[in-house]
Amino acid sequence: MAIELKMPALSPTMEEGTLARWLVKAGDAVKSGDILAEIETDKATMEFEAVDEGVVSELLVAEGSEGVKVGTVIALIAGDDEEQKPNAAPAQAGAVTEPPASSGPSLRGNEAPVTKPMAAQAVSLEGGTPTTVREALRDAMAEEMRADPRIFVMGEEVAQYQGAYKVTQGLLDEFGAKRVIDTPITEIGFAGIGAGAAMAGLRPIIEFMTFNFAMQAMDHIINSAAKTNYMSGGQMRCPVVFRGPNGAASRVGAQHSQNFAPWYANVPGLIVIAPYDAADAKGLLKSAIRCEDPVVFLENELVYGRSFPVPDGDHSVPIGKARIMREGSDVTIVSYSIGVGLALEAAETLAAEGINAEVLDLRTLRPLDKGAVLASLAKTNRMVVAEEGWPVCSIASEIQAICMEEGFDHLDAPVLRVCNEDVPLPYAANLEKLAVIDAGRIVEAVRKVCYR
């Protein structure tokens, strides 16, 4: 019986990939450990190894095919126990005369590649170039680095490996090892070096592989970076950017899945930014790098690969200003980061039910754009806050407090929050799904505040 080789999932967030290159062809005998193909994931180019022994009978997806879904059958191997076992294999391997390599596979290859626009993600900006969030972040750094020699990037795997999540791809080539610096795995050490270098007048961008690891470094983010300007009576600044992915990824368990936004947003002296789409990722990161204050810049691994239009040229976005992602009149859904996509998705569903929801993206969490929150509340009189994170002492609870204290007269219903379940994030797929917010839950909360 033929063994089906399927497109493997080579990273926790990979849903599809590019079959970059076949290293075998039909008729080749392969054994366990042989490299069959190179597959580009959302993070890196990986080698795909054989597990079973046998002879490759057919390649079903042509090399160069993009967007091949995980689980797609990409090749067939005639198993060891089949008739051509001992001598047929070398014979076939020699007979390279007519392997149907390029014609057959491309047929099958065509049905796999689909670029996946996430439901409500196609927020139409004023046009621009489709760019992934990952590329937008890289472009922001590269453009700023070209303009200011004081800027450097430091972190684990940022240089030679091209970034653990490929965000720093190409920077080493362009800027060299002096400005793109691989560190040992030593978070508090390099966070401190970054803060110290900023105090001395440089402009460090410190990448944390994820913000989960930044907990080791929190002392420098808070005690060293955030408080310096105040404690020195304005004498000593610390213009450093701490950036990296934040929030739940996918199936990586509790220690690698946490939203730290409320933690940092609690601290005076810090700027905390959590962009959603590529235009904001670029525009806000550029502003963060130019900013004289220390910035915590929270990205999201699950949106790195999503594509959005980014305005051409020197696109920067002001810090501290929320934006209306979707105009509405019946209710406001406030969110940030990945939650914005879910809020937009919920708004679509609600529109079909006759509820016209406004979606407000906070973008900057400290300083928070209270004015925008209150103005939207004054317009719709109802509010739901959607946050991919725990509910207790959250950004959502802060928004609720603001509405109570300063928007009470505009409230026609209690402000509700839709957050993750109040548990460490479980690993099991079904439990994880239950623990993390989704559009359905936002829709439900909106119905409640609209008394529908």
Add this chain to the structure above:
Amino acid sequence: MARAATSKAASSGAGPLSNIKPYSASTDEMLRFYKDMLLIRRFEEKAGQLYGLGLIGGFCHLYIGQEAVAVGLQSGLDANKDSVITGYRDHGHMLAYGIDPRLIMAELTGRGAGISRGKGGSMHMFSVDHKFYGGHGIVGAQVALGTGLAFAHKYSEDGGVAVAYFGDGASNQGQVYESFNMAALWKLPIIYVIENNGYAMGTAVERGSSETHFHRRGESFRIPGIQVNGMDVLEMRGATDMALDYVRAGNGPLLMEVKTYRYRGHSMSDPAKYRTREEVQDVREKSDPIDGLKKIMLEAGISEDDIKGIDKEVRRMSNEAADFAESSPEPDVAELYTDVLVGSY
């Protein structure tokens, strides 16, 4: 503790580091060292008094006994390019830079004229003009930050060397070793100065450190270490000159363990029950850095009168600092909200 009679290098055969010679100071230099050390002592005594009167609040860590360390070391730095960072026992390091004692004392009393506008306090003082980067209250944090200063020197190619002071207690913090690793890996221009005063707060070094020879703490990172008698300002300066030569030559970091002693408690609220009165008295009598230099000065033919003149001048300076700190007003209430962020958003 402070009885190290001679200084030594940790790694045998560390060529340029093998013999630390006391600095041969000119008369003028000796007079200056004497004045700087005495000013620290009188200033700190005064601070102790003001604390007792309730004029200084919170934590206040005095440098009495350790004066030769900051004075000897910082006299050797190039003020135009070298940088310094330390922990919370920072008054002495600032005075050694010649920073106006009135501004330091006014910070201790929390006044608007203080060097941090009264918003930093004893542990959080800075003078970017002097390339003095604080003044940090978290034990060990200044080691990583100081490594960042060294990174900036190298990155900017300004020829400067960073000096990061920390104590025997901070030497047991993890980030110290993360910093050592990267500083050695990248050959950063930094001198790590461990001020070993024998006690990590109230814990004697033998009770808290498995390796009490702190100059060896860099060995697994290939950072050479030297041990210096921190009760002798001329030895401090001699060791500093040698250390600076070594680091400026591009050899990467150097570890300098300084054997010193603090006469007062860890902070003003420390009754110092962990050591005997006799122990302190013994150091004061046999190894006091100010008395030690005075002896050398007299032997060198400097007159008692000249020395008395300095005593008088220093007393006047510290009294003046105290008066200023007592009489100048508290910060304007509007200062509460200034300097939180640089930009407005």
